[in-house]
Amino acid sequence: MATGRIKLGMLGGGEGAFIGIAHRIAAYMGEKYELVGGAFDVDYQRGMAFAETLELNQSRVYPDVQSLIEKENELPADQRMEVVSIVTPNFLHFPMAKSLLEGGFHVICEKPMTMTVAEAEELDHLVSQTGKQFCLTHTYTGYPMVRQMKSMIASGQIGEIQRVDVQYYQGWINPVIHDTEKRKSVWRLDPAKSGISCCMGDIGLHAFNLAEYVTGSEIDQVLADLNYLYDDNTLDVDGTVLIRMGQAKGVIRSSQIATGEENNLTIQVYGKTGALKWQQEQPTVLTWLTEDQPAQILKPGNSYNSKLAMDSTKMAPGHPEGIFDAMGNLYLGLAKAIRNLPVQSGEYPTVTDGLRGMKFIEKVVLSHREDNIWITI
Structure with a gap:
């Protein structure tokens, strides 16, 4: 070996x-x-x-x-x-x-x-x-507090999930989409290079994956309304997707024409007894809400976090971890698998997540084309 x-x-x-x-x-x-x-x-x-x-x-x-x-x-x-x-x-x-x-x-x-x-x-x-x-x-599944969110939901700390709300807003396409020649130069707007979707296939897919990752549940059905802005632009640049996850319902809102936005990814999961909120632009903060107590702020590196979150934390409390750290956690998880060492559930996304993501993209585009109907994934 x-x-x-x-x-x-x-x-x-x-x-x-x-x-x-x-x-x-x-x-x-x-x-x-x-x-x-x-x-x-x-x-x-x-x-x-x-x-x-x-x-x-x-x-x-x-x-x-x-x-x-x-x-x-x-x-x-x-x-x-x-x-x-x-x-x-x-x-x-x-x-x-x-x-x-x-x-x-x-x-x-x-x-x-x-x-x-x-x-x-x-x-x-x-x-x-x-x-x-x-x-x-x-x-994004590599962030310690996303992994803490996953662990808390799995252990029942917010009760049965009732609603999931994920938002992913960027604005980088806005400066080019309104110019016919400029948008021809962007490979993400070229179906031959990008596939059947731009916005949903790029960042909406992250939102979909994050929803399934933290909840541990699969999205069963989607109903999508996508925005292309111009008739000669063949790939979506914005959209809203209603989702059903068993008894829970929710929404994925994704845009690359949200003027002025940088990388505004937010996920909120509401359970029967509590809720959890996380924002990518403030990745060290996980907000825990309950009906009868003040909001609690959880941060990485502290002993109250789960083993998965602690194993994913490389800095002392108060020292922010970022996108490189999160991706580094995926590489570390894969390294364990390659070396036949024990791997915790959720340490890195697999080919199964990739297959789920492709099904999501296809069904979202189909739902929109079929006049915004519910489609089973």
């Missing part, structure tokens, strides 16, 4: 790619991984130049995923990459993940996992068939 630091490769994430930086920091944080190479850019020479800035061995920089798989598998087992992170535009996720799994690699993948449900089902089957680990980076 392999020991030592896990040898990591990366597809995409080259010069100027914020998401690549986030993944590299996340991997380094727990001191469990070593980045050894990858295919960082569609332009091989640019990728080589970028790898040089990271002081990587140039022989481990490849022009494409197939070259990476072929050459890495020629190396001795104790030297080759064990896991590869996919941090490319959406349309490349499935073919790359499929090739990597078939080539014998564990996979870390950005969301959405694929372009279609059929592709997601194929990856789900491949993971079972190959026995390889698959981590989908729904990063």
Whole structure:
């Protein structure tokens, strides 16, 4: 069995790619991984130049995923990459993940996992068939106080869930959506690269995943009303989705044209005896409400938190943890699985979460197209 630091490769994430930086920091944080190479850019020479800035061995920089798989598998087992992170535009996720799994690699993948449900089902089957680990980076599930929220709901501290309300507002598309030429240059608004949805497929998917993660329940049905703004814009940039989770009901509100908003993700879960609220822009605060007591503020690093929350906390109380820390927790969870160590439920999202997410996107778009009707996921 392999020991030592896990040898990591990366597809995409080259010069100027914020998401690549986030993944590299996340991997380094727990001191469990070593980045050894990858295919960082569609332009091989640019990728080589970028790898040089990271002081990587140039022989481990490849022009494409197939070259990476072929050459890495020629190396001795104790030297080759064990896991590869996919941090490319959406349309490349499935073919790359499929090739990597078939080539014998564990996979870390950005969301959405694929372009279609059929592709997601194929990856789900491949993971079972190959026995390889698959981590989908729904990063917000890595925050300590989100994990505390999950633990409190699971232990019944707010009672039976009655309502779930998730909001995810950004404003970054607003400056480009109103200009025909500008919006043609944004890959997230291109169906060939983004899939059938922009807003819901990008950030609405995070809201969906977070709702299911913290409650431990699946969303059964959705009724969606999406906003495209212009007839010649084929992908949604805003929308509202009513949700049903067994007896509980709720709403997912998601927008990328919420003028002035940065990354306003908020989740509120209301139970029979209490409620919990969390905001991504204030990630160290979990608010606990009950009917007969003042609101309580819970923060990470304190002994009253659950084991999952405490294991996910790397700073002393009062020192904020952020997005890199949250993603780092996903990498740490996967590292345990790769090394066959015990993994707690909820330590990292899996291929199953990816399949659930693709079903959500397809049903939301279908609900809107069918004149806002309820659709079973």
